[in-house]
Amino acid sequence: MSTTLLLAILPAIAAVAFVLGRMRANAVSGGRSSALHSRPNYYGAYVALAALLPPLILIALWLTISPFIVNSSVRDSFPDAVKAQSPSQQSLAFGMVATIARGLPLLSEDEVRSVKQDPSTLQSVFAAKGVAVAAEAQPYMLDSAATLNAKSQSSRMALAALSIALSLAGAFVALRTVAPRLRARNKVERVVLWSLIGASSIAILTTIGIAASMLTEAILFFRMVPASEFFFGTVWDPRFAGAGASSSGQFGLIPLLAGTLYIGFVAMLVAVPVGLFAAIYMAEYASPRMRSLAKPLLEVLAGIPTIVYGFFALVTVGPFLRDISASLNGLATGNYASFIQAQSVLTAGIVMGIMLIPYVSSLSDDIITAVPRALRDGSLGLGATRSETIKRVILPAALPGIVGALLMTASRAIGETMIVVLAAGVAARMQINPFEPMTTVTVKIVNQLTGDLEFTSPQTLVAFALGITLFCITLALNVYALYIVRKYREQYE
Structure with a gap:
């Protein structure tokens, strides 16, 4: 399941959770809004947030960490001769593998079989599909590309299953906690407050990130060239x-x-x-x-x-x-x-x-x-x-x-x-x-x-x-x- 489809399913679950939360609030109050601490809409929003926020946090963490794990496992499958090369050469080899992995789904089974038999034909076959491969592929790259696709697909399926399960579990637990004295409004407004703080912090964090990224590389430069020659040099x-x-x-x-x-x-x-x-x-x-x-x-x-x-x-x-x-x-x-x-x-x-x-x-x-x-x-x-x-x-x-x-x-x-x-x-x-x-x-x-x-x-x-x-x-x-x-x-x- 693609991440885009998953991000479309989760809001749908949250919308259903919102309706169920309102219904649950009206049910526990006997239809009397005065018996509730907050308006019914706040209870619906509380349940919807419980169904939406945990999977979104999981998706953000998963998409950040999973590529490193998958890529590392694919690199570990490289032959020993490739592992003995310099890090830059290994990065170039992995870039080739990633390019081949993106093009493999476009090939038919016969084309994949012929490419595996004669890797020198990979450039021409991929060029016919509109995929540019910079250099001639090695035999191990096709197997590594297939492994990369398989692991990436497994990662996406696991993410989709866990996210949907976490969303349903969050909605279920939130529905169970709906009660007349539940301070739903306070909880919802606290989430909104932290969202506003996060949005207002983006500019500050972006500025800090830009400055830090430039400063770290600039420090390397000043280790090679004295700062006095740079700031006061006239040539x-x-x-x-x-x-x-x-x-x-x-x-x-x-x-x-x-x-x-x-x-x-x-x-x-x-x-x-x-x-x-x-x-x-x-x-x-x-x-x-x-x-x-x-x-x-x-x-x-x-x-x-x-x-x-x-x-x-x-x-x-x-x-x-x-x-x-x-x-x-x-x-x-x-x-x-x-x-x-x-x-x-x-x-x-x-x-x-x-x-x-x-x-x-x-x-x-x-x-x-x-x-x-x-x-x-x-x-x-x-x-x-x-x-x-x-x-x-x-x-x-x-x-x-x-x-x-x-x-x-x-x-x-x-x-x-x-x-x-x-x-x-x-x-x-x-x-x-x-x-x-x-x-x-x-x-x-x-x-x-x-x-x-x-x-x-x-x-x-x-x-x-x-x-x-x-x-x-x-x-x-x-x-x-x-x-x-x-x-x-x-x-x-």
Whole structure:
């Protein structure tokens, strides 16, 4: 039985248990709801939860532990020659076995028999079924694949039987405990409370998991490369291990961090004025009809994938800036060589700024409209014009919230990758000319993790050091922005 079918059966059992729980509560109370501690629906929910929660916990534990047990037993069945190989070679062999196991159910008995007689035909037979096998199969792999399928099927059947039995047992025991003085409401609300706590903890646990996964690999990197060379190095040249005797490379963070901050700064120069002025117009000047049209149209920009912005920069903005610079240079000097490259800090900053405009405008608009109406009316009543009211009353009142919104937008700009790859290039260097290409931390993270590399060399592990650095920067920006926004809300709510 598949897990999907099992997860459909258990709610059906819980629904029946809910009905039986209500009926049982009405029966023990003689039809008088006043004789019950809780409403009949709570008794039904109590029985339904008793039928649903224990098997769900069993399924979660089983699906976590069972694959390790099954895979370990299959590995133990490998020939001694395979067991003597390195762990990476054993993992590759087991990956082949798992691929063959997924394809075996698609083969007929005659095809399985022919493959066992001649394993060299396995690739062609599986290819006809739409299953890709990377290498030629060994004879033992077919038997191990059959064993893997059999053990997995047995595990699923055992899980289904135990889960259904546990669900029925839970419903039966809960029905037996239904009594007029049973505090069903308290028990149900306690389960709901713990469910809410678990849901609210997911974000915290996810953040901790992300930080821990990056930190463990980053520690391995800093054991190979001193932290001082990484954080204060000015040269980025991570050579591969086969490059020669002096192949450790140089992993200076400064050029990447400079490119990240430089491109983000240019993007904010584009996004902040346009977004802030758009927010002021929509909040203070636009009619309700214009606002209802302009705000959704502006926020459409936020829904465009970043790769599309990258194409826009590569095909349109970059060549446009290059051609304009060539024309200006030709008019001034007679030499039509362009001084702005198609891939440059300016190109990436402009396109990224366009992408960030809806973030700035939407957040700033919400903050400006949250300023109490009494402040506007008081300023206008004293004789100030609308523009003076905006400059001297509304913007100072909304300033903490706007600053928080800009910091959150800056953290979004720092984490951008695709626009930088296509619009600014991958050159890691330190320079202040915005017409030349630079790169960012996120681009180099992608570069270092691209390809068939093992997580044992500093060339690969440096991606985690870059990731944990970027994580700390963006986390600090977000925390500070939330602090400012919260302080603002405390003032005006």
